[in-house]
Amino acid sequence: MSAHTVIKHTQHTAGLCRYKFLFGLLCLLFMSDIRADLLSATLDYHQGNFKEAQHEFQKLAYLGNADAIYNIAVMNLHGQGVEKNKAQAYAWFSLAADFGLLDARDTAMLIARQSNNKQPLDDAYNALLKQLSFQWYDQQLRPELNASPAPHASPQRSYTVEPKYPEHAYQNGIEGWVWLEFDIDKSGAVTDISLIDSYPKKTFDQAIINAVKRWQYQGDSKTLPYYNRSLLYHFTTFKGKQYEQSFKSQQREYNEKISDLIDAAEQGNALVQYYIANWLSSEEYNASRLLKYHWQQANANSELLLRSAVNGYANSQYRIGANMLRGEYGKVDREKGLNWILLAAQSGFANAQYRLGQELLNSQYVDYAPNKALTWLKAAAAQGLFSAKRELALLLFELKKPPQQINEALNAALAVDSEHPQLLLLKAKIQAVSNKPLAAQKLAASALEEARNRNWDQSNIEQFIATLP
Structure with a gap:
């Protein structure tokens, strides 16, 4: 047996590993x-x-x-x-x-x-x-990356507000992206936006959040409400006239950095693989245009995302799972999708823990398990994820858990958003169960007013008010 058999550090070749910090x-x-x-x-x-x-x-x-x-x-x-x-x-x-x-x-x-x-x-x-x-x-686990996305019933955006490119980022030619998830209620309004990840951190976050809050969707009872809508929004200076020529002027500098990116990805750096997958999902980055010289296949972003997921990166595992639940890889595959999300959840990724909790609360599937869902929602809420805190309070009430548990969860969520319509409605329901109809009416009225202020659906609140004496 040859003594020269060496371990692999890339996806394709064997050899000695080299490493350097990128810049x-x-x-x-x-x-x-x-x-x-x-x-x-x-x-x-x-x-x-x-x-x-x-x-x-x-x-x-x-x-x-x-x-x-x-x-x-x-x-x-x-x-x-x-x-x-x-x-x-x-x-x-x-x-x-x-x-x-x-x-x-x-x-x-x-x-x-x-x-x-x-x-x-x-x-x-x-x-x-x-x-x-x-x-x-x-x-x-294995997704069919070459398959065409399955037809997927989802609401269509009917009103869009484009985010404003932050002036300091635009003037300095800074590019990046933001990954959001949000819910869409019965009326087509965007609710409860959750920031999952962004690059560079905090540069573009508020700009896209402010815009998405004003988006409107339309659909029917089959598509609305819609939960966990995913958005990877790209901010690129290539969109602006001021930087139309930046590709040529920056090409030499970019080539050096791109070479480092390629080396890191091929050596098995899961984080870099994830970032490159995000860059390759847009045609408009100067960087992505150079990266495509190396990764020329049409689904290169999905391939790299999978490599990052298989390489243990929770963000990538979660997105692969969410994509499979949506049928991005040929068909909706709930079992594989949940397996990937479970892997990310077990790694401590709060959004995956929340999503897993939500999926286990869907009674139309055989994996319906409210007690397991409760465990995952508690884990995500403990990390400060607002959507998990909100869902945890609602679930504890639905499962008729002890009032102390319900109130603790509710107060933790209200500490983040003290006027959230769903939370105010829950508080009103608690008062109604406690035989305090006047307090329930007052809280429900506040919930209704706040829902109107946010242009959110008010039907559930109105239905509850109709049951009060």
Whole structure:
């Protein structure tokens, strides 16, 4: 067996890992917490931290990361972080081959040819398949990225206000994006906007939020209300006449930075893969126009987003899951979509925890589980996510939990938005249950007035008021 079999640190090639801090365009990326991914695991490996590397590769293997599977095989072959075990090495190389790595198949066959007894090899492989297999990944997680999006009934935007490009960002040629989710009520009004992520942080957030608040949608009873509408909005200087020529003047500088981006993505940096996926989803960035020289396929953004998700990045896992729930990859796939969202939720991603809680409250599906939903909503609310705080208070009331629990959750949500119509209505319902009709009437009237001020749907409030004596 060759002593030169080395671990993989890219999605395609084997070799020694190199790493350097990126600059300029990438500086904000590395101000975030760096989570375990293929690159960090590879760094641990090359620094001799084999047990830590083995642990990280194992986590990535169960996400379907073929390179991590290959690397576990290498470590078993050479006894790095584990006892040297050719049977285990054979099993993991064979599994990596199942995931599409042809050189892994060659190595597995070489191990088999050099073994006097092939039975232990087959036993190890069959035992591994009971824990992890490509068939399992295919059935539980793998999206069909090349498929056309499924027809999806959704409300159509009938009134739009374009966000104002922040003056300081425009003057300095700063580009970026904001990822939002929001609900649309029965009347077509946008409610409860949630900021998921943005780049650069806080530069464009308020501009898009102020605009989206005024958007209006139209639909029928099948499409409204609509929950968790996702929006990735791009702010690009390419849109402005002042920067029409910036592509040529900045091309040399951009090329240097783009080269660093490509290196980081190919080495397995999940965060960079996620950011590039976002940039590639728009044609209008100067940066994205250069990135497309390297990633030329039509669905490159989806491919990189999946690589980031398989590489353990929760933001990407959540978006992949949400896309599958919407049928972005050929059909609506609830099981796979929820599996990806669960992975993100287990990583502590608050929006995924909230979404999972919401999905488990949908009684039309067999996975309906209000008590599990309660657990996930509590987790998201504990991280300060307002939509989770709101939903938690409503659910506790619906499940007839002790009044103290309901009031604590309600007060926590009201501390964020003291005049939220749904919360004021809930407070009115609590008063009605407590046989305090006058207090209930007063609170319901306040809820109705605030709903009118926000141009939100008022039908639920009016229905409740009609039940009061």
